[in-house]
Amino acid sequence: MLRVSLREISAALKEGQVSPTELCQRCLSLIKATKFLNAYITVAEDTALKQAEESEKRYRTGQTLGNLDGIPFAVKDNFSTAGIETTCASNMLKGYIPPYNATVVQKLLDQGAVLLGKTNLDEFAMGSGSTDGIFGPVKNPWSYSRQYREKHVQHSHTENEDSNWLITGGSSGGSAAAVSSFTCFVALGSDTGGSTRNPASHCGVVGLKPTYGLVSRHGLIPLVNSMDVPGILTRCVDDAAIVLGILAGHDPKDSTTVQDTFKPFELPSFIDVSKLCIGIPKEYHTPGLSSETLALWAKAADLFENAGAKVVDVNLPHTHYSIVCYHVLCTAEVASNMARFDGLEYGHRSNMDQSTEVMYAATRREGFNYVVRGRILSGNYFLLKQNYENYFVKAQKVRRLIANDFVNVFNRGIDVLLTPTTLTDTIPYLEFIKEDNRTRSAQDDIFTQAANLAGLPAISVPTALSEKGLPIGLQFIGQAFQEMQLLTVAKWFEKQMKFPMVQLQGVMDEGHTVSHHQKSAFFS
Amino acid sequence: MWVLRLGRCFSGAASGGASSGSRLARAAPGGGRQEAAGDPGCKGRVFQNPTWQHVEQTPLSQKKVTVEVLDHLERLALVDFRNWEGVQQLEKAIQFADQLHAVNTEGVEPMDSVLEDRCLYLREDNITEGNCTEELLQNAKEKVEEYFVAPPGTTFLYITHLDLINPLCGLGKCNLPQVNLLPCILVNCGRILK
Known part of the structure; x- marks a missing residue:
């Protein structure tokens, strides 16, 4: 029952096939059984059960709050949650209990949804693997899938199985793993450079990054204010549309949300793509793109063409520079954003108290990992008076060129762009950590970053399994505030591809093939 | 590269x-x-x-960051990073960013925000929330009554951190005056009180 979509579970709740409490308990026990995935940092068992109980009362009296009433969800641990620890996977915020809810969390709670817990991430969402947080890396549920193991075991039976697990991608890896392992029906991520779409692609789920300004950032602990967007991770495109309908819209507490009224939409069941124009950006064929991903991308383009859509090559000539541009803008904004963490009002505080500055510096050394410290420093360097024009302003100019590339393409009559989400399918953790965080982010965000610089909506849709039996996603990038068109195209594509569901049941019982942690409890 | x-x-x-x-x-x-x-x-x-x-980028273009800049950065960033790896990481980050200079941006206006074409909303300057002193203070490690407490005085960090610092900064570097400001600082909601 936990494997169905949000829409289906909502119908089951309405028809009384399952009660909110029972559903919540099932999810909680699956979270326990899959603890070794390290998807959750905090499981809010007590409050979740309380919320489920209240939802149950509402169902009994016929006064439900909305379509999401009683539906369990998870939230990345960089969204503030009242009364529930919010850590950003950093020592800096260990033990921090926010006094308020992020707007997006509050909107889901107002619908009666049940908050299960907070999911794992890279420290302060800086990373592309979900490997660099203080609570340890997140393991990709596909590492334990029948699809992967059947193909993998024959190649590597001599290796230690325990060390062969795969990364989820990141930085919203915990949220992607949570949705992918069926412990919740929707999870919130954040997306600054691809942090929702990248793990979605690696974990075989749908990852939506809405247009900048459509969904409130209030309560999302900022990374890069001018690019951060709350992301939505679900099992299918329809579910993402439902959740977007709830989250989108102006928030008085976030001045960067636009004031246009947002009309929630339902995606049509019958979709005609023959009048569409799909753009294939040449520059997205980069060095390092795997042959399988390339083949899928080409196949997807054919699919649209065969269905009558116009498929054309387009140029986004400044895309190459999006990662470098992001590198400068991100570190600069991080340098400024992270200034708030000084140990005085909240978060970690060092015991070194010879002076205020000594305390500040020691607190920040102890509280931040090397990635965060590194970005703060380079950001301060780019912002130095003598470097400001040369780096920061230069990057802002390049940003305009990148954004203009998209404007030009869409002005030419292109409706939606079709690109890969990531270079390859996911890789083993031991492989991933051979390169440092910055190098990895530069490689992994290459297809996703430009959409953030330009503020455009983009979605990663699970497309097919690789030869290794691992998910590959493709990305659609739409025009600003044209989520309905974007999701409609994505839904049509999803329907054609029929991406297989991850097969976890039973696999975990075979003792010798699985890690020793709680294997028997998983999906029994 | x-x-x-x-x-x-x-x-x-x-x-x-x-x-x-x-x-x-x-x-x-x-x-x-x-x-x-x-x-x-x-x-x-x-x-x-x-x-x-x-x-591959030629090694010629690699910039070295001077000790003066490192000093300055450390004070701005309020994190100590001056070990070999920290400096290396910074130099690599700069080298990476230098690729931007290959782009011709003549006549291009810098872009601050993608929402630059519209008016952003500002709230009325009225108090809408409040009475949450206790809640807010709960996350502070040290407090007195309604105040956050900071350690007394302000001294520049490297003086106490010499032992942590690396070969790049010799003892001779640390000759800036030590400044003692206030005997004790209490910070109340952003204001500093003597």
Whole structure:
């Protein structure tokens, strides 16, 4: 029952096939059984059960709050949650209990949804693997899938199985793993450079990054204010549309949300793509793109063409520079954003108290990992008076060129762009950590970053399994505030591809093939 | 290194992976595609060879960060980083960013926000929330009554941190005056009180 979509579970709740409490308990026990995935940092068992109980009362009296009433969800641990620890996977915020809810969390709670817990991430969402947080890396549920193991075991039976697990991608890896392992029906991520779409692609789920300004950032602990967007991770495109309908819209507490009224939409069941124009950006064929991903991308383009859509090559000539541009803008904004963490009002505080500055510096050394410290420093360097024009302003100019590339393409009559989400399918953790965080982010965000610089909506849709039996996603990038068109195209594509569901049941019982942690409890 | 050389369809530069990609892509359904004329690297709608390449950057362009700048940065950033790895990481970050200079941005206006074309909303300057002193203070490690407490005085950090610092900063560097400001600082909601 936990494997169905949000829409289906909502119908089951309405028809009384399952009660909110029972559903919540099932999810909680699956979270326990899959603890070794390290998807959750905090499981809010007590409050979740309380919320489920209240939802149950509402169902009994016929006064439900909305379509999401009683539906369990998870939230990345960089969204503030009242009364529930919010850590950003950093020592800096260990033990921090926010006094308020992020707007997006509050909107889901107002619908009666049940908050299960907070999911794992890279420290302060800086990373592309979900490997660099203080609570340890997140393991990709596909590492334990029948699809992967059947193909993998024959190649590597001599290796230690325990060390062969795969990364989820990141930085919203915990949220992607949570949705992918069926412990919740929707999870919130954040997306600054691809942090929702990248793990979605690696974990075989749908990852939506809405247009900048459509969904409130209030309560999302900022990374890069001018690019951060709350992301939505679900099992299918329809579910993402439902959740977007709830989250989108102006928030008085976030001045960067636009004031246009947002009309929630339902995606049509019958979709005609023959009048569409799909753009294939040449520059997205980069060095390092795997042959399988390339083949899928080409196949997807054919699919649209065969269905009558116009498929054309387009140029986004400044895309190459999006990662470098992001590198400068991100570190600069991080340098400024992270200034708030000084140990005085909240978060970690060092015991070194010879002076205020000594305390500040020691607190920040102890509280931040090397990635965060590194970005703060380079950001301060780019912002130095003598470097400001040369780096920061230069990057802002390049940003305009990148954004203009998209404007030009869409002005030419292109409706939606079709690109890969990531270079390859996911890789083993031991492989991933051979390169440092910055190098990895530069490689992994290459297809996703430009959409953030330009503020455009983009979605990663699970497309097919690789030869290794691992998910590959493709990305659609739409025009600003044209989520309905974007999701409609994505839904049509999803329907054609029929991406297989991850097969976890039973696999975990075979003792010798699985890690020793709680294997028997998983999906029994 | 991720330095970029622009170019279209390096047909001679196909790696093993890319050629097998062409094979796979050709095997994919969808006959009747048009091949881009005169461009052997393009089959169907998706380019079969990378349209650009990474190029190793010459070591000549690597910038060294001076000790003075490191001092300054450390005080601005309020994190100590001056071990060898920290400096290396910074220099690599700068080198990486230097690729921006390959872009011609003549006459281009810097872009602060993608919402620059519209008026952003500002709330009325009225108090809408409050009475949450206790809640807010709960997350502070040290407090007195309604105040956050900071350690007494302000001294520059490197004086107490010499033992942590690396070969780059010798003792002779640390001759800036030590400043003692206030005997004790209480911070109340952003205001500093004596």
